[in-house]
Amino acid sequence: MSIRAFLVAAVLAATIPDIAAAQDRARGEQLAAGRCTACHGENGRSQLEGIPSLAGQQPLFMVTQMILMREGIRQVPAMVPFVDRIADKDVEDLAAYYASLAAGPAEDRSPRDAALAARGEAQMATRHCTVCHLPTLQGREQIPRITGQREEFLAHTLAAYRDGSRVGADPQMNDAVRGMPDADIAALAHYLAHRD
Ligand code: HEC
Numbered sequence: 001m002s003i004r005a006f007l008v009a010a011v012l013a014a015t016i017p018d019i020a021a022a023q024d025r026a027r028g029e030q031l032a033a034g035r036c037t038a039c040h041g042e043n044g045r046s047q048l049e050g051i052p053s054l055a056g057q058q059p060l061f062m063v064t065q066m067i068l069m070r071e072g073i074r075q076v077p078a079m080v081p082f083v084d085r086i087a088d089k090d091v092e093d094l095a096a097y098y099a100s101l102a103a104g105p106a107e108d109r110s111p112r113d114a115a116l117a118a119r120g121e122a123q124m125a126t127r128h129c130t131v132c133h134l135p136t137l138q139g140r141e142q143i144p145r146i147t148g149q150r151e152e153f154l155a156h157t158l159a160a161y162r163d164g165s166r167v168g169a170d171p172q173m174n175d176a177v178r179g180m181p182d183a184d185i186a187a188l189a190h191y192l193a194h195r196d
């Protein structure tokens, strides 16, 4: 192979995955428009109580959750019409699109309460949340970004893991919040929602 042919091949090898990824995101955006956006927000930042923001969320986490919902393992009645028999390719493209959006806090976020946030931060240390969610709390692979998420969604979700009404692909999260009092859950949710 000539040097020129080698360079052309190398450049193509480097750019083709990028082009494919951009096409996946664009297809995901089309699939989301007017459907997912109605609940999860135009920019992936939810303005609705109880509905999580998806912007900047880990793509593998979103794929896992949509499949858990499609299979009826994670039961979210509001999501049923959107995941019923959804194709794996659609799930992957939707996740690629939402992962590409800039994360940010809810616009209707309550004022920060310093004492409550400090209590939540102390719980983070006691329960070793950063071991899995990482010190940035942006997560990795099947472990979600939890920083800047909506406060009431976080509180509801942590209580659901504690009470066993939400189970993931494995019971790691159920173990992480086992026996946690409501007041500590509220403090954790407040801390996380106000941590940009
Ligand atoms: C009618 C409102 C509604 C629509 C429309 C909707 N969702 Fe959801 N979605 C929800 C609710 C409610 C939850 C979870 C609430 C809970 O667990 O308490 C959720 C959860 C999720 C989650 C899990 C996120 C997490 O942090 O746990 C993903 C991923 C998701 N939705 C993707 C989508 C996609 C993609 C679409 C469009 C195909 C969509 N949703 C359409 C209401 C909606």
Ligand code: HEC
Pocket: 052, 064, 123, 124, 127, 128, 129, 130, 131, 132, 133, 142, 143, 144, 145, 146, 149, 154, 157, 158, 167, 168, 169, 170, 172, 173, 176, 177, 188
């Ligand atoms: C041993 C690893 C591990 C530890 C420790 C851990 N988590 Fe998790 N967390 C996970 C995994 C894995 C998931 C996804 C589980 C699923 O599929 O539902 C998750 C999910 C979550 C979610 C759901 C987010 C969403 O958008 O649906 C929240 C909130 C959360 N964790 C907060 C915490 C907090 C707060 C702590 C500390 C009290 C903590 N986690 C400790 C592994 C961990």
